Amino acid sequence: MGTIIDYLKEYGECSFRDMPLNDVDSLVFCQLSYLKFDGLVPDVRECGETPTLEEVAGRADAERLFSDVRYEKENRALLEAMLAGLRYRTLRLGDYVNRIEKEGETQFSAVTFLPEDGTVYVAFRGTDETIVGWKEDFNMAFLSPIPGQTYSVEYLNTVLDRRDGSLIVGGHSKGGNLAVYSAMNCRRAEQGRIRRIYSMDGPGFRPEVLKKCGYERIADRVVKILPRSSLVGMLFEREIRYEVVESKYFGLAQHDPYSWKVEGRHFIRVPDIYEGVRKMDDTLNEWILSLDEVQLRTFVDTLFQVISASQAEDLIAFTADWKKSMNGVISALREVDDDTARMLKQIVRSLFEIARMHVREDVTAGIAGMERQRLLPKNDSSHRRGSRKKEGTEAVLPAE
Numbered sequence: 001m002g003t004i005i006d007y008l009k010e011y012g013e014c015s016f017r018d019m020p021l022n023d024v025d026s027l028v029f030c031q032l033s034y035l036k037f038d039g040l041v042p043d044v045r046e047c048g049e050t051p052t053l054e055e056v057a058g059r060a061d062a063e064r065l066f067s068d069v070r071y072e073k074e075n076r077a078l079l080e081a082m083l084a085g086l087r088y089r090t091l092r093l094g095d096y097v098n099r100i101e102k103e104g105e106t107q108f109s110a111v112t113f114l115p116e117d118g119t120v121y122v123a124f125r126g127t128d129e130t131i132v133g134w135k136e137d138f139n140m141a142f143l144s145p146i147p148g149q150t151y152s153v154e155y156l157n158t159v160l161d162r163r164d165g166s167l168i169v170g171g172h173s174k175g176g177n178l179a180v181y182s183a184m185n186c187r188r189a190e191q192g193r194i195r196r197i198y199s200m201d202g203p204g205f206r207p208e209v210l211k212k213c214g215y216e217r218i219a220d221r222v223v224k225i226l227p228r229s230s231l232v233g234m235l236f237e238r239e240i241r242y243e244v245v246e247s248k249y250f251g252l253a254q255h256d257p258y259s260w261k262v263e264g265r266h267f268i269r270v271p272d273i274y275e276g277v278r279k280m281d282d283t284l285n286e287w288i289l290s291l292d293e294v295q296l297r298t299f300v301d302t303l304f305q306v307i308s309a310s311q312a313e314d315l316i317a318f319t320a321d322w323k324k325s326m327n328g329v330i331s332a333l334r335e336v337d338d339d340t341a342r343m344l345k346q347i348v349r350s351l352f353e354i355a356r357m358h359v360r361e362d363v364t365a366g367i368a369g370m371e372r373q374r375l376l377p378k379n380d381s382s383h384r385r386g387s388r389k390k391e392g393t394e395a396v397l398p399a400e
Contacts, residue, residue: 003248004028005074005081007262012085016117019087021168023225024262026121026198028082030172031257033111033123035065035075041096041111044158050094050114057083074258090116095159098125099151106147107136110155110178112163120163124152124182126173126202136174138304140236142296144209145181148174152182160190168196172257173232176202180222184213191217199224201233201255204240206289227254228273234281236288244270302336 002010007024040056042048056062057079065079066072082088092114099108109125127136139146156169171179176199183197197218205215224242226233229251233242245267247254254260261268272278288296 001261001263001268003258003260003262004031005077005258007265008078008081008085008088011265012081012087014085014087016087016115016119019265020117021115021119021121022265023198023223023267024265026168026170026196026223027172027200027225027257027260028078028088029113029121029123030126030170030175030198030200031075031078032082032113033109033125033171033175034068034071035079036067036098037093037096037111038064038098040065041093044095044097044110044155047162048094050092052089053079053091053093054083054089056093071256071258078258095155095162097151097155101147106151108148108151108178110152112159114163118165120159120165120167122156122159122167122169122179122182124155124169124171124175124178126171126175138300140177140203140205142293142300144206148178149181149185152178153185156182156186157190160186160193166193166195168198169194170196170198170200171202172200173202173255176200176224176233177204178202180215180218181205181213183218183221184215194218194221197222199233200257201226201230203232203235204237206236225267226273227260228270229254229277230273231255231277231281231284234273234278234285236285237281243267244273246270 004024004027008028011019037056040059040062041051057065066075068075082091093111094114095110095112097108097110099106101107107127111123111125113121113123115121136146136148159167169179169183170176179197180199180202183191183194186194199222202224204210205213219241222241224233224240226242226244227247228244229247230244231252232255246261246269247256247259248261249256249259273281291299
């Protein structure tokens with residue numbers, strides 16, 4: 001039992017011809033796309049040579065690959081394990097793009113991987129450490145398409161023009177959302193060339209977006225994989241098919257791909273996400289869908305106005321000096337106008353109201369289940385929440 005690093009060590013000598021690409025390989029590609037290939041892999045506009053992973057790592061300036069310090073240690077171990085075996089050493093890389101636009105609140109990056117067996121894997125990077133990237137994620141709550149989604153369609157169409165044969169599209173976190181969105185909206189005549197679409201704990205879509213983009217055309221090729229405590233991957237999701245994997249961490253830390261457990265050539269599957277997490281996810285989704293666009297935009301814009309007031313360029317800097325960051329946050333909160341402050345209070349209050357409603361439903365359902373199992377006398381009202389009789393009053397029970 002191990003992680004993707006252990007998988008690479010165990011199967012690194014198996015070529016893609018001998019052992020075709022699997023779900024674990026897909027996560028490896030998704031995580032590899034987080035490395036900063038700027039200047040090391042030809043830009044998508046250049047249509048140049050496709051260097052091997054070994055050639056990229058051998059460059060004198062290869063240290064720039066690890067400029068994202070969040071997972072620097074893990075990313076170094078990933079690349080080292082990939083280079084140690086023939087499976088990935090000769091992997092070719094091309095069509096790289098990395099766009100960060102502060103004014104447009106956009107962070108978009110993608111790269112195409114070309115294993116020796118002829119597979120074409122289009123990998124969309126998830127949210128990086130920039131505050132712009134996280135703001136774009138939140139914008140998905142009310143804005144469709146976000147710029148990154150538009151760019152993902154353009155990028156996939158370009159790769160479809162440039163590469164022959166079938167493709168696999170994938171991504172982790174926001175990258176998973178972009179993989180699905182681009183597959184839904186690429187040229188209809190080319191959609192049949194897409195073999196699989198991987199969303200590794202990626203957020204979903206508002207119902208109206210799925211309907212508008214014709215999700216049903218690609219639904220049978222979408223592979224959605226979540227950890228047991230998924231929050232990000234369950235955003236905007238209701239009736240979806242997904243697989244759940246075990247993680248070595250607890251809570252939101254399970255979003256980290258390096259925590260997903262692997263045994264042999266496969267993830268360790270579990271029946272479903274934790275029940276408590278599912279209830280939290282349902283509450284959050286119901287809350288988001290209950291707010292109108294003005295409320296959501298106000299909430300998101302104010303949240304990031306406050307974070308930006310810390311003057312941190314990215315979330316690493318924001319968390320590195322909490323005292324300085326929080327002083328900026330407190331100052332920004334004082335500047336919020338009365339109307340905005342009132343709306344924010346109403347928005348947050350609605351979240352707690354929905355949460356309380358779910359708690360009441362859980363209590364009612366639990367007691368009904370006990371009655372069905374004859375664990376409680378059917379007419380014993382004293383165990384129902386809020387139904388205890390008071391002197392001089394008559395408790396009214398719902399009809400059975």
